[in-house]
Amino acid sequence: MTRPSEDDLIARYFAPLAGEAGLGLRDDAACLSPKPAHDVVVTTDALVESVHFLPGDRPASIARKALGVNVSDLAAKGADPTGFVLSLALPDDWTEDWLADFVRGLAEAAADFSCPLLGGDTVKTHGPLTLSVTALGEVPAGRMVRRTTARIGDAICVTGTIGDSALGLALRLSPDWADDLTPVERRHLADRYLHPQPRHRLAEALRSHATAAMDVSDGLAGDLAKLMRASGASAVVELAQLPLSAAARKAVDLRPALLDTVVTGGDDYEILCTVSPSRLDSLRKEADSIGIPIAVIGQVVSGDDLPAFRLGESERRFHDGSYAHF
Known part of the structure; x- marks a missing residue:
């Protein structure tokens, strides 16, 4: 059977996902007009098979993750999504069934995140499946939330729960440690790894x-260190205040060594932010109104040391606090 051409693939699979600015994917570029008095925020992430997802992952899950990790970056900047472009390098053994499921997942994610497709490129590769998403968002002029502006005395907060995705990946790679978890708990951890939940509504x-603010993509300890370094400060975190799901808490209770995985593992895609104590109640109230939990886990302090993570009388600083490509 003859495979469709690139133009056929675009018309059949991707054009139906295009937003108005994508011009039906019939042109070489999209055309966007930002809202008056707004700045454009741009972010991009690449995903490579066997690095960011496993070869057996469902195509729809890969698509949702590819868009979700970028929308998470926008959310951490206080930006509302406006659209994305996709570059997709398909390996030699790709099939239309695989592509159809990928596009189904992409369409669902684009609708859920209010982030339509604007364009992109589709190519063939002799290497592993590789895709890159560039997402665009908008903020009122001058209002982007930066990494560089945490203040000493601020509360340190995270949304949702931490560590589920890292445990979900560990479960995929070596499931023996999870024999004492229930099927529901194992499914919860696996789902958090496969399907990020970007906090764009926040x-x-x-x-x-x-x-x-920034999102927690490479690991809480390492990402907090990045945030503090950019702001010229340090931090103290109370591990007892770390928000854990029931599944993660049970896993750590059964195997305390997994706490390191929770603190340093990546792919949480929760929001890590600093907040003045005077604004904390307001942030919590607005987050509660849209069903996003926020936990206070520590405080910004003066200094240039790595963040200190305290548990009872003990204190640790994680020198390898996150995933690193290099």
């Missing part, structure tokens, strides 16, 4: 109340 509250 964008407005973050730009109103957060002093600094």
Whole structure:
């Protein structure tokens, strides 16, 4: 059977996903007009098979993750998504069934995140499946939430729960340690790894109340260190205040060594932010109104040391606090 051409693939699979600015994917570029008095925020992430996802992952899950990790970056900047472009390098053994499932997942994610397709490129590769998403968002002029503006005395907060995705990946790679978890608990951890939940609905509250923010993509300890380094400060975190799901808490209770995985593992895609104590109640109230939990886990302090993570009388600083490509 003859495979469709690139033009056929675009018309059949991707054009139906295009937003108005994508011009039906019939042109060489999209055309966007930002809202008056707004800045454009741009972010990009590449995903490579066997690095960012496993070869057996469902195509729809890969698509959702590819878009979700970028929308998470926008959310941490207080930006509302406006669209994305996709570059997709398909390996030699790709099939139309695989592509159809990928596009189904992409369409669902684009609708859920209010982030339509604007364009992109589809090519063939002799290497592993590789895809890159560039997402665009908008913020009122001058209101992007930066990494560099945390202040000493700010509360350190995270949304949702931490460590589920890292445990979900560990479960995929070596499931023996999870024999004592229930099927429901194992499914929860696996789902958090496969399907990030970007906190895009929190964008407005973050730009109103957060002093600094980023998303937790490479690991809480390492990402917090990046945030503090950019702001010229340090931090103290109380591990007892770390928000854990029931599944993660049970896993750590059964095997305390997994706490390191929780703190340093990546792919949480929760929001890590700093907030003035005077704005904390307002942020919590707005987050509660849209069903996003926020936990206070520590405080910004002076200094240039790595963040200190305290548990009872003990204190640790994680020198390898996150995933690193290099």
